[in-house]
Amino acid sequence: MAGALWCVVEDDRKGMPKKVMAEVIGEAARLGGPVEAVWLTDKATDEGLQQLAAWGAGKVWLLENAGLAPYRGEVWVSPVAELAATASPRAILAPVTSRQREFMARLAARLGVGLSADSVGLALNGDALVATRPVYAGKLLSKVTWARQPWMATLRPNVFKPADAQAGKSAQVERPSLTIPAAQMTFVERREEASTGLPELTEAEIVLSGGRGMKGPENYVILEELGGVIGAAVGASRAAVDAGWRPHRFQIGQTGRTISPKLYMGFGVSGAIQHLAGMRTSKVIVAVNKDPEAPIFKIADYGIVADLFEVVPELTKEFKRLLEK
């Protein structure tokens, strides 16, 4: 029998898998399965295990150990490599998150196999897997293939079709006995960002982005207000970040975050090539800019040529009105 497709679980650090796992598991099933989840955590929950089963994981390899939190790549890599040596999965997939990106690269090096990072498409071609991944920050697409199994890939969020959760499904839970090595690096502290209460940029289904047209840091509050109404993350262009208006973690584009939300709305964003590279795979693009010649209008599905300071409050008002109905 062909080896399984492993899905490495990204969780909320409180015992629940993140929603993006529905996309990874859905894609693994589409590639033919069998689908197995590999979950490294210090504490899993029954709800979390049920959630993975409901999405379609037939088996969960549960690696539950206090030494696995907080994430350290050098620790995680050993038990998973040990397990892979005996279970021989044919693929290992994970979503793109800060820790999975690092972990999967480290694991690929340990296993001596290739890694396709930030993939946006996976397709079987006979006995081979071909991944599609944006390069040059999305200016081109690259097709890549592996010399051997397991095929390892990280998957960009919001691109792959999520599995529908089906209640009543169950997964076989295996708790393999594996060696968790002592860590060389030690955890000191976690500093939480002041929460905006809005979703994380790379995970959000709706992203609002403010560019140079925002005129200053104090004006982002109007985007945050709109974001609060429709559940959107608020990002910024490089021009706005370099001007010091927003911290770099909010930057969208070639030297910031690459995003693929269902809806991207740019306000006062001109559409420099390196910004477009970071958001052009968004499903629907809206541009609001005073300048009708702004390059962003060339890739926008909907555009309004107007002052963002008039448009944003109107949008907030209109969405509020609809939500109250």
Place this chain on the structure above:
Amino acid sequence: MKILVMVKQVPDTATQVKIGSDGKQIDTTGITWIVSPYDEFAVEEALRIKEKRGQGEVVAVSLGPDRAKEALRSTLAMGCDRAIHVNDPALAAADTLTAARALAAVVKQEAPQLVLCGRQAIDDDMGAVGVQLAEVLGWPCASWIMEEVVDADAKSVRVGRQVEGGLEVFELPLPAVLSAQKGMNEPRYPTLKGIMGAKKKEIKDVKAADLGLASTTSELSVTALEALPPRPPGRVIPGETKDAVKELVRALREDAKAI
């Protein structure tokens, strides 16, 4: 303290890249080449560590064709002491793991206490070489770091790594690999004196054979490059702002079903 900085030469962010005649690589005609921006943060941080300690050596390392020398030269102009250029056609199609193995061989020969690199090169955007280098060496690694403090004895480093929703602070024993995230510093511009001085600094050429690599075969290979599918034509919604906004919201909900 000796620090190695890994740098890669990439097309400038403003460059419109085109597919080359073999369909697998970009057409390099007319491209302006730069040091990958994240690698510049790594170079800057390495120089600051050396300056703060008042002694040490910063060595820039690059894997790439002949033109990569320009990238190394600009790191020397910024202040790196010398450079190593892994320049071998056998490594031209190296994947991240092959590159990591080659760079690890350089690290073993140089035996630094710290290796710095950028979080990813902005050409293939894999973001894998730094951590794979650490794995090959058996060293700890912290990726996407925003800050670092090396202790007085150069025995450990405390770093803050950017994660979703915050910063995680770790202490790593040295030697270790760190990858720099944007925002950790503001890279300096080379001074005229720096640029003149760089011409006299050593760039050592290294071949795959010098590194004793068992194999240079890639585990992952590019089969094709493709242009992005064109986006469907859009429409500009005319009218007074208030009406245009109403129509936009209607279209987003009813036509595009985006919200």
